[in-house]
Amino acid sequence: MDYNFLEIQNGYFKASEKNKVNNVNLLIKNQGEIISLLGPSGVGKTTILRTLAGLQKLNGGKILLKGKILASNDIHIEPEKRNVALSFQDNSLFPNYKIIDNINFGKKRSNGDGKSIDVNEVIKLLHIESILEKFPHQISAGEAQRVSLARSLVSKPDLLLLDEPFSNIDQSLKEEIQVSVKKLLKRINLTTIIVTHDSYEAFSIADKCGIILNQELKQYDIPYNVHHEPNSVAVANFLNKGVFIDVDVVDSDCAVHRLKHKSLGEIRGKLSNKFSSGSKVRLLLQPEDLIHDDQSPLKLEVVDRKFRGTNFVYTLKTPNGEHLPVFVHSHHIHQHEKSEKFGIKTPIYIDHLVCF
Ligand code: ADP
Ligand code: MG
Secondary structure (H helix, E strand, O other), X not given: OOOOOEEEEEEEEEOOOOOEEEEEEEEEOOOXXXXXXXXXXXXXXXXXXXXXXXXXXXXXXXXXXXOEEEEOOOXXXXXXXXXXXXXXXXXXXXXXXXXXXHHHHHHHHOOOOOOOOOHHHHHHHOOOHHHOOOOXXXXXXXXXXXXXXXXXXXXXXXXXXXXXXXOOOOHHHHHHHHHHHHHHHHHOOOEEEEEEOOHHHHHHHOOEEEXXXXXXXXXXXXXXXXXXXXXXXXXXXXXXXXXXXXXXXXXXXXXXXXXXXXXXXXXXXXXXXXXXOOOEEEEEEOOOOOOEOOXXXXXXXXXXXXXXXXXXXXXXEOOOOXXXXXXXXXXXXOOOOOOOEEEEOOOEEEEEEOEO
């Protein structure tokens, strides 16, 4: 293959004068990659998918699929000629057709030459066997989403676009379906872009994750890096998994970098951005970064404790009023109450020192 599977070059996506995403550069190198687009509601995610499907004109830049131009300044390939399937965020089933006919409609449209997909397998995998003879108005929103997903899957497109495909599905079924859909997509090597506003979903399902904020694609990377090395304060704040604390860069020249915080003392690790010794910076501190240790002389006051099932998240207060989150395994023998002291293991070592 001498082309990239999908390329968006300087893409300009526009819903209205105010609502746009500009300068999008996004590359899917190989067939079968799963990409997630993550961003707050109203940022333009659906607009991007509609434009990729051809339902909307591209306002600037270029989109290439398997080396062929789908859209550019002077080219607009019609939706039915793209072999791109879009599963809509809202119910888009044909009201006068039974569920099974809605699904088979996808099959009839299909002209792809990828590996075949067994309709019955998809029906089973999405748990919709019992509603096949019903009509769309007789099923729930979560079921409608699964039917819409089934219809898109059996159409064997070159590119599958899923707009918040799991948003209405019950939590207990959601994870199982996410896992089996991912397995199926990988097995049939179907290139997919999934739009979501749920970072857990984006991280668990996708090979690469794009973060869209303030009219831009801010970061496009593997989920691990997006979480551990967000490339801007905006991305870190959007993911909302940690807090920023003021630190001084003590030594940024050795293999292990050293920072100093007023109450935590020395923090060692690897700076992801270059700063010279002596700089004052903001360090991203995530709940997994500090480690609880009852024996440690470094103690901070507990101001809040949340039970999250597999873990607790403690909020600790520093003498200068900062609130720091810390995960503790749920089986930790004793629990610390509010206003008690809570030990933190020293020396503090954090793999990824994300500072801005
Ligand atoms: P997202 O999917 O990220 O929630 P959308 O792509 O649906 O965002 O829309 C981005 C913004 O553009 C929203 O605020 C929406 O109301 C607005 N919008 C969408 N389509 C149109 C349109 N045809 N005309 C004007 N505004 C629109
Ligand atoms: Mg949307």
